Amino acid sequence: MTAETPLTPRIDTSKPHPARVYDYLLGGKDNYPVDEEVGEQLPPQARDAARQNREFMHRAVAWLAGTGVDQFLDIGTGIPTAPNLHQIVQGIRSESRVVYTDNDPIVLRHAEALLVSSPEGMTDYVQGDVRAPREILDHARKLLDFDRPIALSLIALMHFLPGEQEPYDIVSTLVEALPSGSYLVLSHASSDIFPELSAQVTAEYAKGGIELGFRSRDGVGRFFEGLEVVEPGLVTATEWFRGTVAPRAEDGGIYAVVARKP
Numbered sequence: 587m588t589a590e591t592p593l594t595p596r597i598d599t600s601k602p603h604p605a606r607v608y609d610y611l612l613g614g615k616d617n618y619p620v621d622e623e624v625g626e627q628l629p630p631q632a633r634d635a636a637r638q639n640r641e642f643m644h645r646a647v648a649w650l651a652g653t654g655v656d657q658f659l660d661i662g663t664g665i666p667t668a669p670n671l672h673q674i675v676q677g678i679r680s681e682s683r684v685v686y687t688d689n690d691p692i693v694l695r696h697a698e699a700l701l702v703s704s705p706e707g708m709t710d711y712v713q714g715d716v717r718a719p720r721e722i723l724d725h726a727r728k729l730l731d732f733d734r735p736i737a738l739s740l741i742a743l744m745h746f747l748p749g750e751q752e753p754y755d756i757v758s759t760l761v762e763a764l765p766s767g768s769y770l771v772l773s774h775a776s777s778d779i780f781p782e783l784s785a786q787v788t789a790e791y792a793k794g795g796i797e798l799g800f801r802s803r804d805g806v807g808r809f810f811e812g813l814e815v816v817e818p819g820l821v822t823a824t825e826w827f828r829g830t831v832a833p834r835a836e837d838g839g840i841y842a843v844v845a846r847k848p
Contacts, residue, residue: 596691597695599618599619599620600620601620601794601795602620602621602623602624602795602796603690604690604796605664605665605690605693606618606621606665606690606692607621607791607796608636608664608665608742609621609664609665610625611628611632611633611635611636612633612636612637612640612667614665614667616665616692616696617665623794624791624793624794624796627790627793628787629783629786629787631783631839632787634838635775635823635838635839635840636742638822638824638836639741639742639842640667641823642823642824642826642840642842643671643739643771643773644674645826645828645829646739646771646842647671647674647675647737647771648674648678648829649828650675650769650771650844651674651678651679651682654679655675655735655736655737656679656681656682656683656707657683657684657730657735657737658671658675658682658683658684658685658736659684659722659726659730659736659737659738660684660685660739660741661687661688661722661738661740661743661760662688662716662740662741662742663686664688664741665692665693666696666699666700671686671739672684672686672702672703672709676703676704676706676707680704680706680707681704681706681707682704682707683709684709685710685711685712685725685726685730686709686711686712687711687714687716687722687725688711688714689713689714689715689716693711693713694713697711708729710725712725712726716743716744716747716756717747717751717756719756719760722760723759723760732763732764732765733765735765735767735768735769736764736765736768736769737768737770737771738761738768738769738770738771739772740757740770740771740772740773741773742773742774742775744756744757744772744799744809745774745775745798745799745800745801746796746797748797748798748799749799751799753799753809754808754809757770757809761812761847764847765847766847766848767847768846768847769845769846769847770843770844770845770847771843771844772806772809772810772842772843772844772845773823773842773843774806774840774841775787775798775801775839775840776800776801776802776803776806776839776840777801777805778802779822779839779841780837780839784839788800803820806820807820809843810843812848813845813846813848814845814846814847814848815843815844815845816844819843820841820843821842822838822839822841823838823840823841823842824836824838824840825838826843828844
């Protein structure tokens with residue numbers, strides 16, 4: 587399949603973008619000096635957090651695919667970094683369908699990498715913004731069957747939405763559209779595990795014009811009201827473990843949760 591977009595949005599290289607800063611932290615090459623400038627000012631732990639976050643995503647979606655979930659809606663996809671979500675889940679369930687969404691035009695330019703699917707499965711990419719959740723859902727319905735369980739992936743995304751952007755309402759809108767038996771996979775930077783470090787990261791992003799909304803454990807827990815949190819519960823990304831490969835023992839400042847919609 588191909589990405590549906592009438593025009594390729596212009597990439598603004600004068601301002602940093604969260605997806606490109608994240609790419610820089612992961613050691614990628616698809617970023618610009620403005621993104622590198624933000625990344626260079628962040629404490630070394632930011633690189634560890636980016637890697638820990640990515641590894642959590644790998645474990646979580648692999649576990650979900652192993653339990654039988656074969657539909658995934660990934661919002662805030664980011665610049666492709668192998669293995670991508672579809673590579674993981676289609677390696678377990680080849681018939682899996684994956685819809686990717688991001689609002690950074692550079693991700694659109696890499697959409698072909700995201701659209702490579704197993705012969706039995708399907709992938710799609712839409713240029714979209716989580717702050718317009720109904721538009722994303724309308725597109726996702728073209729590929730995903732909303733009468734069967736879907737895994738909604740919001741990896742390191744919602745802490746880029748401060749309170750005035752109504753992050754809880756956005757997640758609620760997305761989850762309400764999902765059928766029973768669906769899952770929410772979410773990771774979120776903490777404000778209370780390493781408070782001084784969190785304040786430093788927030789300040790450096792703010793210098794680049796990126797406002798963050800790091801949250802406490804209780805604040806992250808609010809995203810899961812009405813859902814059934816699966817074991818091991820609301821923990822750090824380095825503590826979340828289901829399956830056969832345990833994560834390395836590290837301190838982590840990222841909360842990670844997987845929860846099921848009753």
